[in-house]
Amino acid sequence: MTVRIRTQPLTDEAFAPYGDVLEARGAPDKLINQGRCGRFHDRAQLDFSDGRAGISIFQGETETLPLALKMMERHPEGSQAFIPMSGDPFLVVVARDAGVRPADPLAFLTQPGQAINFHRGIWHGVLTPLAAPGLFAVVDRIGAGANLEEHWFETEFIIEE
Ligand SMILES: NC(=O)N[C@@H](O)C(=O)O
Ligand code: NI
Numbered sequence: 001m002t003v004r005i006r007t008q009p010l011t012d013e014a015f016a017p018y019g020d021v022l023e024a025r026g027a028p029d030k031l032i033n034q035g036r037c038g039r040f041h042d043r044a045q046l047d048f049s050d051g052r053a054g055i056s057i058f059q060g061e062t063e064t065l066p067l068a069l070k071m072m073e074r075h076p077e078g079s080q081a082f083i084p085m086s087g088d089p090f091l092v093v094v095a096r097d098a099g100v101r102p103a104d105p106l107a108f109l110t111q112p113g114q115a116i117n118f119h120r121g122i123w124h125g126v127l128t129p130l131a132a133p134g135l136f137a138v139v140d141r142i143g144a145g146a147n148l149e150e151h152w153f154e155t156e157f158i159i160e161e
Helices: none
Strands: 001-008 020-024 028-032 037-039 052-059 067-074 080-084 091-096 102-109 113-120 135-142 149-160
Touching: 028 149, 067 091, 091 113, 102 149
Parallel strands: 001 102, 001 149
Antiparallel strands: 020 113, 028 037, 052 135, 067 149, 080 113, 080 135, 091 102
């Protein structure tokens, strides 16, 4: 059986059960630098069981839609933020937990200027750039021990616009 998933725009409301949308939207929380810079303060729920937060640079190969969703993963020990280093949209896939496996995956297309932070333990698709060079800053847990659970689907999911 093939299940088709239509992409939807990334909004705070739709993404709230899964993570944070990081963007400069509306009035900033504070003006800094003599009023020349708006600070949208403390917008991500960073959560690590132990270890520390780290920033890594990911250079991902680009994908195109329609795209087969074969696997999702989660990080039980920490949150994970994808912060694009270009203005290109990327694909964000999340799912609810149905007891050690993801269920009902959702696919979001970001707008330029949007980044995301998956909350700790949330099922998500891996980093999926839709345009070169696929460069992202990733904020996630640096620590000992395993922090990755994968689920490979038997159902064929196809993500399409
Ligand atoms: N494994 C890794 O570093 N990246 C994944 O967690 C991912 O979500 O892309
Ligand atoms: Ni991940």
